[in-house]
Amino acid sequence: MSTVPLFTDESWQMPSKGKVAMLSLIIGECGIFGIFLAAYIFYLGHNLSGPTPSILDVPVFNTVCLLSSSLTIWLAERAIERGEIRKFGALWGLTILLGLEFITGTALEWYALIYRDGLTISTNLFGTTFYSLVGLHATHVVVGLVGLTTIMIFTLLGKVRQEHAHRVQVFALYWHFVDAVWVVVFTVVYLVGR
Amino acid sequence: MADQPVPIAGPLEVAYPTRGTFLEWLHSWVTTVDHKKIGIMYIVYSLFFMMVAGAEAMLIRIQLAIPNNHAISPEMYNELFTMHGTTMVFLVGMPILFGLANYIVPLQIGARDMAFPRLNAFSFWLTAFGGFLLYYSFIGGFGLYGMGNAPDAGWFAYAPLTLRSFSPGHSIDYWAAALILSGFGTLGTAINIIATTLSMRCRGMTLMRMPLFTWLLLVVSGLTLVTITPLTAAQVMLLLDRYAGAHFFDAQAGGSPLLWIHFFWVFGHPEVYVLVLPAFAVANEVIPVFSRKAIFGYPAMVAASVGIGFTSLAVWAHHMFTVGMSAAGNSFFVLSTMVVGIFTGIKMFNWLATMWGGSIRFATPMLFCIGFLFQFLIAGLTGIMLAAAPWDWQLHNSYFLIAHFHYVLVGAIVMCIFAAVYYWYPKAMGRRLSETLGKWHFWVFVIGFHMTFDTMHFVGFLGMPRSIYTYEADRGWNTLNMVISIGAFIQTIGVLIFAWNLVYSYFYGEEAGSDPWDAWTLEWATPSPPPVYNFATEPEVRSRRPLWDIKHPQDPDWKYEP
Numbered sequence: 001m002s003t004v005p006l007f008t009d010e011s012w013q014m015p016s017k018g019k020v021a022m023l024s025l026i027i028g029e030c031g032i033f034g035i036f037l038a039a040y041i042f043y044l045g046h047n048l049s050g051p052t053p054s055i056l057d058v059p060v061f062n063t064v065c066l067l068s069s070s071l072t073i074w075l076a077e078r079a080i081e082r083g084e085i086r087k088f089g090a091l092w093g094l095t096i097l098l099g100l101e102f103i104t105g106t107a108l109e110w111y112a113l114i115y116r117d118g119l120t121i122s123t124n125l126f127g128t129t130f131y132s133l134v135g136l137h138a139t140h141v142v143v144g145l146v147g148l149t150t151i152m153i154f155t156l157l158g159k160v161r162q163e164h165a166h167r168v169q170v171f172a173l174y175w176h177f178v179d180a181v182w183v184v185v186f187t188v189v190y191l192v193g194r
Numbered sequence: 195m196a197d198q199p200v201p202i203a204g205p206l207e208v209a210y211p212t213r214g215t216f217l218e219w220l221h222s223w224v225t226t227v228d229h230k231k232i233g234i235m236y237i238v239y240s241l242f243f244m245m246v247a248g249a250e251a252m253l254i255r256i257q258l259a260i261p262n263n264h265a266i267s268p269e270m271y272n273e274l275f276t277m278h279g280t281t282m283v284f285l286v287g288m289p290i291l292f293g294l295a296n297y298i299v300p301l302q303i304g305a306r307d308m309a310f311p312r313l314n315a316f317s318f319w320l321t322a323f324g325g326f327l328l329y330y331s332f333i334g335g336f337g338l339y340g341m342g343n344a345p346d347a348g349w350f351a352y353a354p355l356t357l358r359s360f361s362p363g364h365s366i367d368y369w370a371a372a373l374i375l376s377g378f379g380t381l382g383t384a385i386n387i388i389a390t391t392l393s394m395r396c397r398g399m400t401l402m403r404m405p406l407f408t409w410l411l412l413v414v415s416g417l418t419l420v421t422i423t424p425l426t427a428a429q430v431m432l433l434l435d436r437y438a439g440a441h442f443f444d445a446q447a448g449g450s451p452l453l454w455i456h457f458f459w460v461f462g463h464p465e466v467y468v469l470v471l472p473a474f475a476v477a478n479e480v481i482p483v484f485s486r487k488a489i490f491g492y493p494a495m496v497a498a499s500v501g502i503g504f505t506s507l508a509v510w511a512h513h514m515f516t517v518g519m520s521a522a523g524n525s526f527f528v529l530s531t532m533v534v535g536i537f538t539g540i541k542m543f544n545w546l547a548t549m550w551g552g553s554i555r556f557a558t559p560m561l562f563c564i565g566f567l568f569q570f571l572i573a574g575l576t577g578i579m580l581a582a583a584p585w586d587w588q589l590h591n592s593y594f595l596i597a598h599f600h601y602v603l604v605g606a607i608v609m610c611i612f613a614a615v616y617y618w619y620p621k622a623m624g625r626r627l628s629e630t631l632g633k634w635h636f637w638v639f640v641i642g643f644h645m646t647f648d649t650m651h652f653v654g655f656l657g658m659p660r661s662i663y664t665y666e667a668d669r670g671w672n673t674l675n676m677v678i679s680i681g682a683f684i685q686t687i688g689v690l691i692f693a694w695n696l697v698y699s700y701f702y703g704e705e706a707g708s709d710p711w712d713a714w715t716l717e718w719a720t721p722s723p724p725p726v727y728n729f730a731t732e733p734e735v736r737s738r739r740p741l742w743d744i745k746h747p748q749d750p751d752w753k754y755e756p
């Protein structure tokens with residue numbers, strides 16, 4: 001006599017594939033940032049000439065803006081989950097503004113470094129590692145902003161609804177990563193390395 | 195409760211659409227997002243490049259067969275060994291692993307496709323574009339010698355040779371750009387495989403019931419995430435050095451070529467495990483099925499694979515003993531490398547214990563896996579030898595090193611790739627590969643392999659360094675080099691038999707049926723070839739061997755598994 005009962009576990013649940021994929025991407029990104037950070041740290045104090053990290057100003061306001069954008073995007077995630085689309089749109093827009101502030105701040109910082117201090121990527125090792133590391137992060141901010149803006153446009157067109165909450169949250173993970181990695185870059189470049 | 199088998203869709207009668215025009219056929223492949231078709235494209239792509247890189251190796255061996263030879267120019271020689279290594283690692287090893295994963299993983303976990311079918315197609319075409327870009331350099335690049343030139347700085351492309359002052363022209367740019375591109379493709383597929391295995395498993399397939407093949411590809415994909423990205427980062431730095439005036443690896447401005455060596459091997463060592471773990475994965479499927487026993491020590495296998503994954507991240511500087519490190523650095527990397535040997539040893543014993551007492555069927559896939567066991571053992575042992583720093587000081591970059599890693603790459607990985615193709619070809623094509631040709635392929639290839647790579651150990655001991663263009667007749671290397679080259683020639687014959695078998699059996703092979711090997715994992719519950727949707731109804735499993743449960747209702751596995 002043999003019976004193989006039907007599988008009874010009705011609560012068969014798998015993790016969300018979007019989140020798994022985004023987290024995997026983030027792990028991969030950590031590899032890239034890790035290498036650029038390693039290069040930055042490896043060459044600290046190895047400059048043969050020219051400006052050194054002491055010329056940097058600590059971008060406090062920028063940092064506060066970027067980090068608070070993590071908070072606003074989190075509130076936006078909660079809003080869309082509850083179906084409060086207008087609130088979601090407002091918070092999402094605020095996130096974009098904070099991101100834009102950050103990238104403008106970086107642009108002004110670079111402008112000053114280039115024209116006031118004469119530091120370019122080819123000036124010395126500090127220039128090489130600084131621009132590439134901070135530039136790598138800035139690139140991620142720009143990519144994030146493009147994504148944020150795309151979702152904003154759809155929101156303004158009225159295409160974003162409560163059922164999209166999950167996708168929005170998957171994208172928000174990326175933005176959280178961009179903010180989190182700034183904490184590391186900021187610590188290495190502006191706090192420890194200066 | 196009623197008598198009811200686990201409802202896995204049995205073989206269905208599927209009507210195959212009649213062939214359309216050539217353009218329709220082409221269109222169906224180019225625009226496909228079906229994991230099976232993408233898997234086949236990956237595999238065909240890498241088998242093609244395996245032939246190309248094999249031909250490059252033959253040219254190298256012709257040049258080295260006799261002393262003071264000038265069969266090809268020295269410039270050409272540098273290009274050949276660079277392109278051979280780069281191709282075999284990036285255009286053969288990686289894509290074939292992703293091809294197998296694409297084809298097999300969704301079937302094994304009872305899913306209808308990968309988690310992200312379009313990302314899957316996109317990643318494949320990125321990878322393919324990278325490969326063809328690399329080869330375009332033969333016509334389009336301007337390299338070290340000012341001619342149309344392929345990359346020629348070795349597969350590890352050590353700085354400062356790769357900087358603009360020493361490599362003017364574009365050969366290095368082709369190398370970096372092609373690999374950055376295919377690297378993004380790799381990243382995409384790795385993410386896809388992870389999402390598929392973690393989120394798409396059918397009902398009842400807990401992680402500890404997942405077939406070991408899928409488990410290992412999950413580990414490989416996780417490892418790939420942190421392996422390929424450092425290389426991408428380092429190559430971006432290289433391009434910044436070459437074009438934006440940065441100084442990462444430029445010693446003139448205080449930069450350090452040593453940093454490149456570190457970055458390269460931070461990628462390079464885990465990469466060799468990315469390549470070998472899929473070979474283990476194949477052995478994990480083939481050995482139990484052909485020994486007629488469940489795999490021995492499933493949890494230990496999983497643990498050892500994850501262990502290898504993590505340890506392999508901390509051993510990279512065993513490639514750098516001769517670069518000069520502190521005593522502490524040397525000792526650390528000696529010890530961490532030895533730890534990898536422990537995990538690998540666990541696996542060896544599990545495979546042997548699986549075979550022990552089994553009624554082994556010596557079909558072609560099993561032959562290749564047995565060859566793999568022997569050869570991987572020796573490869574692991576020479577690895578342990580090289581991991582002892584003083585030994586390595588003596589033999590680093592000699593032919594002994596070349597023998598070590600070819601023992602792994604050919605003796606283990608290529609052998610398992612062959613096993614995989616013999617094992618799964620019936621599933622993908624509906625026909626078996628010819629066993630007679632298969633046995634010829636195996637024996638010819640194994641004989642050639644041992645002639646070539648066993649002998650390389652000895653020229654290595656006699657002091658022959660890697661990557662040299664030619665050598666004097668009075669070094670005592672002549673006979674050995676001749677033997678090596680003859681062995682390479684014999685291996686080529688073996689591979690040609692294989693290629694012929696692939697084509698011949700496609701038309702004349704024996705009909706396979708859905709389950710030619712009497713196997714136990716879900717892919718064998720589908721017709722051969724499987725329909726686009728794989729499973730008519732979503733399967734449910736209760737043990738590691740769902741098909742065993744169906745075939746043996748009196749004695750199902752789930753009674754014994756935790």
Ligand code: HEM
Nearest residue numbers: 466469470512513535574577578580581586590591599602
């Ligand atoms: C028990 C396992 C292994 C150990 C202990 C080991 C150890 C080593 C050591 C110490 C070296 C450096 C030798 C030198 O540079 O002088 C080396 C080189 C190498 N190994 Fe292994 N290895 C193992 C497995 C593998 C596997 C599985 C693969 C490939 C899939 C592999 C591929 C390579 C390659 C490609 C190189 C040389 C790369 C180059 O210099 O171009 N090894 N191995």
Ligand SMILES: [Cu+2]
Nearest residue numbers: 463510512513
């Ligand atoms: Cu290694």
